[in-house]
Amino acid sequence: MTSAETFLDAIPISLYVVDRELRIVAWNRLREEGPQGQPRAKVLGRHLKHVLHPRGFKATLPILEQVFRTGRAHEGTVESRGGQLFHVRRLPVEAGGRVTHVLSWFEDVTERRALEMRLIASDRLAYLGQLVAGVVHEISNPLAGIAGCAEALASLAMKGDPKRKREADEFRRLIRSEVARCERLVRSLLAEARPDASTTADVGAVVATALKLLERHPRFERVKVRARVPRTLPLARIEPDSLQQVVMALALNAARAMAGSGTLTIRASLASRRLSLIVADTGPGIAPAARDHIFEPFFTTNPDEGTGLGLAIARSLVRGRGGDLVLRPSRRGASFRVVLAVEPAPR
Ligand SMILES: Nc1ncnc2c1ncn2[C@@H]1O[C@H](COP(=O)(O)OP(=O)(O)OP(=O)(O)O)[C@@H](O)[C@H]1O
Ligand SMILES: [Mg+2]
Incomplete structure (x- = not known):
């Protein structure tokens, strides 16, 4: 094994290098183990067309041609059939004023992307928490007011005839239970906004x-x-x-x-x-x-x-x-x- 290969194997990123004839001149260890994994000994010196999946080759060819022609790196994202997400770079290798090789670099960003998505969701929830705490505050006061008014109205009506009295009592109970429901809801929203780290549940x-x-x-x-x-x-x-x-x-x-x-x-x-x-x-x-x-x-x-x-x-x-x-x-x-x-x- 050449020392260059040893260096490439130490890079924790799947990569390979092709020359101007699209023959593979380097193929690191992670590339051997990755989604299109093949042993290095089998692919070195072979044309890329005979190594990649036909669909993969068709997509890769114009990009490699462009990098050879322009000398500018190309970046993109691809998803493997197994659902892994890769950040792909095609990097020109220059010697004597022309691009002699292109290095293809496949960085697995599946976890990073999942983490980013989780962060976005948790930012939104943190914001929601603040919003909820504000709304809860605004709701608590009118609720207490409504409950008080209901009591006062009911005690006024209690002085009337027995049928009215029964009806008033029924409404009072209804309002009370609805107010209690709102208060519970408000409390559970508050628990969401400020979780208590010491409680446990059976x-x-x-x-x-x-x-x-x-x-x-x-x-x-x-x-x-x-x-x-x-x-x-x-x-x-x-x-x-x-x-x-x-x-x-x-x-x-x-x-x-x-x-x-x-x-x-x-x-x-x-x-x-x-x-x-x-x-x-x-x-x-x-x-x-x-x-x-x-x-x-x-x-x-x-x-x-x-x-x-x-x-x-x-x-x-x-x-x-x-x-x-x-x-x-x-x-x-x-x-x-x-x-x-x-x-x-x-x-
Ligand atoms: N058991 C289930 N079976 C099928 N689809 C479900 C099930 N649970 C959740 N879902 C799907 O997930 C979606 C989101 O669920 P979520 O509980 O967050 O909201 P929701 O039920 O639509 O609204 P809300 O909970 O506010 O009443 C649902 O709209 C539904 O499409
Ligand atoms: Mg639901």
């Missing part, structure tokens, strides 16, 4: 409460629910209200997707200090084109009833405490996994 208890709420929900009239949560699970690192919000968001999405009938399965298990909660349904599943977007804030396929915030907030609630929410591959329906960090067991 997953079994949270799932039990969620099931009680779902039983009464109109979307669940013809949906069967199967839940399996072992009793011996450790506490999960998440605010119980947040976890409930996550479970409800997933369950309500599932019920909507199943259009009223089907089976919802909730399963919890513990594996290597991580608690995993699976929420799966027997609905139509998620279209491949939508899969990459469902966790984005405001992405919804139900613009008339949804805000598209359900999954975005659910994911940020669990990520805020070191967990994660992911879509699992599944043959039928949709299946989500909530991953939660657990508290060390008490000694």
Whole structure:
């Protein structure tokens, strides 16, 4: 092996070099192992046409010709069939005033790109958090006012005849429960804006409460629910209200997707200090084109009833405490996994 090859092998980037006749003169180790990997001994000295996939060669040829002609580097991005993303550079190598070789450089940027996308999404959520904190503040005061007025009106009406009294009492209860609902919503939005890092949840208890709420929900009239949560699970690192919000968001999405009938399965298990909660349904599943977007804030396929915030907030609630929410591959329906960090067991 020449020393030049040793140097090329040390570069953590897949690369190869061709001469003016498009014969391969260098092919580094990462290139041997990459998506179009072939052993160096098989390709050195051969024409690029006989080494690349025909489609790849067809796309590459005009670019190489251009770099040889102009002496200027070319950059682009390509996606491999396996879904990896590469930043590709074609760099001219000059000797004696002319381009003698072109070096093709393939930097794997799959993870960097995924991180960038996550950062964009988390920026949006951070902004949303601020917005929510402001809105919450604006809503709390009028709510307290409405509750007070309702009490005052009701006590006025209480002085009238018994039928009026009953009606007034009914309205008072209604207003109270609606105000309480708004207050809970406001609190859960605040929890999203400022997560508390010390709280933990008993997953079994949270799932039990969620099931009680779902039983009464109109979307669940013809949906069967199967839940399996072992009793011996450790506490999960998440605010119980947040976890409930996550479970409800997933369950309500599932019920909507199943259009009223089907089976919802909730399963919890513990594996290597991580608690995993699976929420799966027997609905139509998620279209491949939508899969990459469902966790984005405001992405919804139900613009008339949804805000598209359900999954975005659910994911940020669990990520805020070191967990994660992911879509699992599944043959039928949709299946989500909530991953939660657990508290060390008490000694
Ligand atoms: N279980 C599921 N089956 C099929 N598609 C789903 C499922 N869960 C989510 N989706 C898809 O993901 C999208 C985003 O979900 P998300 O909960 O964030 O918003 P939404 O349910 O549309 O609105 P909102 O939660 O505000 O009511 C949905 O519009 C739907 O297309
Ligand atoms: Mg939703």
